[in-house]
Amino acid sequence: MRIDLFFIPHQTDELALREKTVIVIDVLRASTTIITALSNGAREIIPVTTVESAVKISGNLFGDVILLGGERNGRMIDGFSLGNSPAEYTAERVRGKAIILSTTNGSQALVKARYARELFVCGFVNIGTVADALWRTPRDFTIVCAGNDGALSMEDSVCAGMLISRVAASGGAEPEMSDGALVARTLHRTFGRGILKMIRSSEHGRRLQEIGMGADLKLCSGIDTLPVLPLLEGNVIKLRDEQERKAPGVHSQES
Ligand code: MLT
Numbered sequence: 001m002r003i004d005l006f007f008i009p010h011q012t013d014e015l016a017l018r019e020k021t022v023i024v025i026d027v028l029r030a031s032t033t034i035i036t037a038l039s040n041g042a043r044e045i046i047p048v049t050t051v052e053s054a055v056k057i058s059g060n061l062f063g064d065v066i067l068l069g070g071e072r073n074g075r076m077i078d079g080f081s082l083g084n085s086p087a088e089y090t091a092e093r094v095r096g097k098a099i100i101l102s103t104t105n106g107s108q109a110l111v112k113a114r115y116a117r118e119l120f121v122c123g124f125v126n127i128g129t130v131a132d133a134l135w136r137t138p139r140d141f142t143i144v145c146a147g148n149d150g151a152l153s154m155e156d157s158v159c160a161g162m163l164i165s166r167v168a169a170s171g172g173a174e175p176e177m178s179d180g181a182l183v184a185r186t187l188h189r190t191f192g193r194g195i196l197k198m199i200r201s202s203e204h205g206r207r208l209q210e211i212g213m214g215a216d217l218k219l220c221s222g223i224d225t226l227p228v229l230p231l232l233e234g235n236v237i238k239l240r241d242e243q244e245r246k247a248p249g250v251h252s253q254e255s
Helices: 030-039 051-060 106-112 124-136 154-168 179-191 195-201 203-210 215-221 240-245
Strands: 002-006 021-025 044-047 066-072 098-102 118-122 141-145 230-233 236-239
Touching: 002 154, 002 179, 021 106, 021 124, 021 154, 030 044, 030 098, 030 106, 030 118, 030 124, 030 215, 030 230, 030 236, 044 106, 051 066, 051 098, 106 141, 118 124, 124 154, 124 215, 141 154, 154 179, 154 195, 154 203, 195 203, 195 215, 203 215, 236 240
Parallel strands: 002 141, 021 118, 021 141, 044 098, 066 098
Antiparallel strands: 044 236, 118 230, 230 236
16 A cells, blocks of 8 residues: 655646545545535535636526535635535535535645545544545555645644554555655644644634634544545545435536
8 A cells, every 4th residue: 555645736736646546635624514514414515616616507507405615715705605614514504405615725626636536535523434444445545635825734734644644553564655644644643632732723723713713623623523434426525325325416517
């Protein structure tokens, strides 16, 4: 097994990720929001990079089953129904809905990795479920951290390191790792004992506290609180069980 890691999406490209097993991590907050929404019964998440694409796609889809969600500068986008706080994605709001999600960093990472052979969405809240999926059927994998405005983010890197540690501890031979993967594992060894404290002191965590969204940090730092496995198929993220049932859903191409 080989583990590669990119601290920001710009370190890689769509072709390099093609046909790989890719794990996208955006702890604050897109991963956590996606995992929460699907846990609370959202039918699917459609990640898109731009507000214009989100509006256009929603216009092409039918009915009252579509919600627009996302943020710019951490705040809800004008005209959207939901921001990017996991707390907003309650069962009452999202059950049965398809959510078109556009966020500053997380959506970009997801769209960049859309040609992966398989793509899992990971945060602290579902890390054990992702680790289980990876070691039960051992294969090489690549972690893409969303980062923060084009720069490395502490919380994504520590989460990546925790995932690597868990997979490596699951038995078998020590995986071969890129330097990025080794650095992330070291970061987790250093900061992993106090996840909420680490998140609160991170650049993105401080910014969210400044704009009154500090409560999200606790939700995003919960470990294994939402044991589900979101995965991308086509342009749509669903829970693995949903994929296996092949439930009909809303599919659309970003243009
Ligand atoms: C992102 O995708 O950039 C983040 O989720 C930003 C945020 O905290 O809302």
